[in-house]
Amino acid sequence: xxxxxxxxxxxxxxxxxxxxxxxxxxxxxxxxxxxxxxxxxxxxxxxxxxxxxxxxxxxxxxxxxxxxxxxxxxxxxxxxxxxxxxxxxxxxxxxxxxxxxxxxxxxxxxxxxxxxxxxxxxxxxxxxxxxxxxxxxxxxxxxxxxxxxxxxxxxxxxxxxxxxxxxxxxxxxxxxxxxxxxxxxxxxxxxxxxxxxxxxxxxxxxxxxxxxxxxxxxxxxxxxxxxxxxxxxxxxxxxxxxxxxxxxxxxxxxxxxxxxxxxxxxxxxxxxxxxxxxxxxxxxxxxxxxxxxxxxxxxxxxxxxxxxxxxxxxxxxxxxxxxxxxxxxxxxxxxxxxxxxxxxxxxxxxxxxxxxxxxxxxxxxxxxxxxxxxxxxxxxxxxxxxxxxxxxxxxxxxxxxxxxxxxxxxxxxxxxxxxxxxxxxxxxxxxx
Amino acid sequence: xxxxxxxxxxxxxxxxxxxxxxxxxxxxxxxxxxxxxxxxxxxxxxxxxxxxxxxxxxxxxxxxxxxxxxxxxxxxxxxxxxxxxxxxxxxxxxxxxxxxxxxxxxxxxxxxxxxxxxxxxxxxxxxxxxxxxxxxxxxxxxxxxxxxxxxxxxxxxxxxxxxxxxxxxxxxxxxxxxxxxxxxxxxxxxxxxxxxxxxxxxxxxxxxxxxxxxxxxxxxxxxxxxxxxxxxxxxxxxxxxxxxxxxxxxxxxxxxxxxxxxxxxxxxxxxxxxxxxxxxxxxxxxx
Numbered sequence: 001x002x003x004x005x006x007x008x009x010x011x012x013x014x015x016x017x018x019x020x021x022x023x024x025x026x027x028x029x030x031x032x033x034x035x036x037x038x039x040x041x042x043x044x045x046x047x048x049x050x051x052x053x054x055x056x057x058x059x060x061x062x063x064x065x066x067x068x069x070x071x072x073x074x075x076x077x078x079x080x081x082x083x084x085x086x087x088x089x090x091x092x093x094x095x096x097x098x099x100x101x102x103x104x105x106x107x108x109x110x111x112x113x114x115x116x117x118x119x120x121x122x123x124x125x126x127x128x129x130x131x132x133x134x135x136x137x138x139x140x141x142x143x144x145x146x147x148x149x150x151x152x153x154x155x156x157x158x159x160x161x162x163x164x165x166x167x168x169x170x171x172x173x174x175x176x177x178x179x180x181x182x183x184x185x186x187x188x189x190x191x192x193x194x195x196x197x198x199x200x201x202x203x204x205x206x207x208x209x210x211x212x213x214x215x216x217x218x219x220x221x222x223x224x225x226x227x228x229x230x231x232x233x234x235x236x237x238x239x240x241x242x243x244x245x246x247x248x249x250x251x252x253x254x255x256x257x258x259x260x261x262x263x264x265x266x267x268x269x270x271x272x273x274x275x276x277x278x279x280x281x282x283x284x285x286x287x288x289x290x291x292x293x294x295x296x297x298x299x300x301x302x303x304x305x306x307x308x309x310x311x312x313x314x315x316x317x318x319x320x321x322x323x324x325x326x327x328x329x330x331x332x333x334x335x336x337x338x339x340x341x342x343x344x345x346x347x348x349x350x351x352x353x354x355x356x357x358x359x360x361x362x363x364x365x366x367x368x369x370x371x372x373x374x375x376x377x378x379x380x381x382x383x384x385x386x387x388x389x390x391x392x393x394x395x396x397x398x399x400x401x402x403x404x405x406x407x408x409x410x411x412x413x414x415x416x417x418x419x420x421x422x423x424x425x426x427x428x429x430x431x432x
Numbered sequence: 433x434x435x436x437x438x439x440x441x442x443x444x445x446x447x448x449x450x451x452x453x454x455x456x457x458x459x460x461x462x463x464x465x466x467x468x469x470x471x472x473x474x475x476x477x478x479x480x481x482x483x484x485x486x487x488x489x490x491x492x493x494x495x496x497x498x499x500x501x502x503x504x505x506x507x508x509x510x511x512x513x514x515x516x517x518x519x520x521x522x523x524x525x526x527x528x529x530x531x532x533x534x535x536x537x538x539x540x541x542x543x544x545x546x547x548x549x550x551x552x553x554x555x556x557x558x559x560x561x562x563x564x565x566x567x568x569x570x571x572x573x574x575x576x577x578x579x580x581x582x583x584x585x586x587x588x589x590x591x592x593x594x595x596x597x598x599x600x601x602x603x604x605x606x607x608x609x610x611x612x613x614x615x616x617x618x619x620x621x622x623x624x625x626x627x628x629x630x631x632x633x634x635x636x637x638x639x640x641x642x643x644x645x646x647x648x649x650x651x652x653x654x655x656x657x658x659x660x661x662x663x664x665x666x667x668x669x670x671x672x673x674x675x676x677x678x679x680x681x682x683x684x685x686x687x688x689x690x691x692x693x694x695x696x697x698x699x700x701x702x703x704x705x706x707x708x709x710x711x712x713x714x715x716x717x718x719x
Binding site: 022039040042043044046047049050051052053054055058098100101102103104105106107108109110111112113114116118120124125127129130134135137138141142143144146147193 | 440441442443444445446447448449450451452467470471474475477478479481482485486551553554555556557558559560622623626627705708709711712713714715716
């Protein structure tokens with residue numbers, strides 16, 4: 001293994017930023033400490049070195065420290081929208097905090113042109129006993145506006161927040177949605193050059209959310225750049241055209257939002273690396289724990305009955321469950337619930353043979369219980385499935401949750417909610 | 433609205449100590465100081481109005497402490513429980529006036545520490561000129577002193593204490609007293625934001641400090657205690673403020689200027705300390 005020479009903090013050469021580049025992150029690392037006591041002590045140490053002006057050996061880890069960010073480099077141009085994705089603790093928020101100048105990097109440098117507005121904390125500095133009006137002034141000055149600038153934007157802010165008459169009521173009487181709307185409205189009306197958004201778009205109701213997205217779109221047209229942190233895939237795709245994927249502090253990939261999201265999704269559900277996931281073989285249960293029938297495995301078949309690893313959108317497919325009955329069961333039924341983690345884990349499909357009034361009478365032994373779908377309506381994506389076998393519709397005999405699988409597609413058809421089987425036609429001289 | 437990117441202000445963040453580029457640092461400090469006036473005013477208005485809006489008795493709370501201690505001490509003095517000695521002005525007025533000055537000093541000292549601890553959530557999430565927090569607290573200190581001034585003027589009228597033109601110089605000495613408090617506060621702020629011990633220790637120290645300052649008694653002239661009181665940097669500043677307002681003489685000009693020097697240099701260095709250490713403090717308080 002080649003040892004990388006340990007480097008002292010290098011003063012970056014100050015070349016002019018490239019055309020239209022508003023934000024340039026070069027080799028930025030940041031370390032954190034897992035123990036609070038030590039962290040505070042290191043803080044004291046850092047303060048002492050900073051005050052004596054000596055060089056911090058910031059490129060080296062001290063005991064119990066880890067890299068929350070390691071060698072991350074990014075660029076953001078005017079009007080560009082960058083999505084930061086990664087699981088919790090991958091360093092997204094840390095990166096945003098370094099960009100906004102709240103904390104110093106341990107290596108590397110960050111150069112920023114123009115005003116940065118953080119939509120990290122909505123309504124920072126809101127005092128609950130003061131009125132909405134007073135809080136707008138306080139909040140917007142914290143965000144860096146002068147009184148005259150606030151005066152000019154005041155009406156717009158109130159109108160956007162849809163606060164109306166309540167503007168002169170104390171903020172503690174606001175609903176949480178109203179307060180969040182007011183905070184969002186204040187932040188977005190500061191005319192930033194770079195807007196940092198940390199999973200705050202989930203405020204308010206659907207109507208307000210779409211209004212926010214429209215406003216963000218408008219700002220982008222005017223040349224505002226965005227850095228957006230989100231778990232929600234749809235949110236990133238709606239706003240961003242490029243994305244950067246962080247994992248454990250490392251920048252794994254960056255580029256076109258669609259392909260980066262696809263990579264993230266694959267890693268997240270580790271489907272590629274774990275090929276044996278389907279057929280999904282369940283651990284065997286001791287006979288004493290059996291409630292009458294046990295799940296053995298879960299798998300898919302195509303229309304010819306051939307085993308397939310992942311079903312394909314629009315094709316005829318069998319979802320099969322192998323189970324062992326230890327006694328005679330009069331009304332064996334199968335429940336399948338399929339969730340989509342990339343869409344806030346929403347229920348994509350729910351099927352129950354008992355609800356369809358189809359139950360089976362089986363003798364002790366192994367059986368394959370399956371549902372035939374002439375045309376699979378699930379879109380290409382990752383899913384998790386919960387499987388239940390029941391006696392009747394209530395008595396659960398065995399269950400297994402969160403079985404991961406992917407649905408493939410013949411075309412790129414990941415828009416919309418489900419796959420619709422169709423034929424396109426044209427009629428000559430329609431009758432009416 | 434098309435913007436000319438090359439004219440936009442550019443910021444650079446690196447791991448290097450900012451003290452290595454002092455000229456740039458001083459320029460930034462100056463810029464942020466100017467930029468923070470507006471915000472400081474807003475924060476001050478916000479804090480004062482929310483404070484008074486949630487209070488029924490309002491400014492009574494600014495008057496109450498000096499009045500209560502004056503009543504208690506006067507009773508004790510009259511009953512010969514404590515032996516205070518002769519004061520230049522009637523004792524109740526002496527205590528109330530001195531207590532107001534002492535309180536102003538303590539408020540200035542606690543200001544930066546409390547401001548940072550109250551603004552923690554804001555500090556952790558928004559990059560605004562950190563000076564604004566301290567300036568807003570200073571504004572509150574002046575506001576509170578302004579209220580106490582009503583009490584002091586009332587006292588002077590009631591006890592018919594003569595004033596000389598030198599009373600106009602008293603605010604200068606008062607400013608130095610506030611500067612000393614703020615300086616110490618700024619020095620303590622980074623550590624107090626990390627460790628709670630500072631806040632606890634501060635309460636203890638301030639309680640004891642009062643007894644080494646001629647607030648409830650006139651300045652002693654001999655003995656070990658007198659030396660201790662004289663070495664206390666608050667003594668010359670507080671006594672000079674009081675003397676200028678009531679007698680028109682400065683008893684210890686040398687001590688006053690030394691203490692003032694400490695206060696003003698301490699304030700400037702404290703500002704520097706506060707400024708360069710804030711990112712480290714923020715990193716640790718919400719990591």
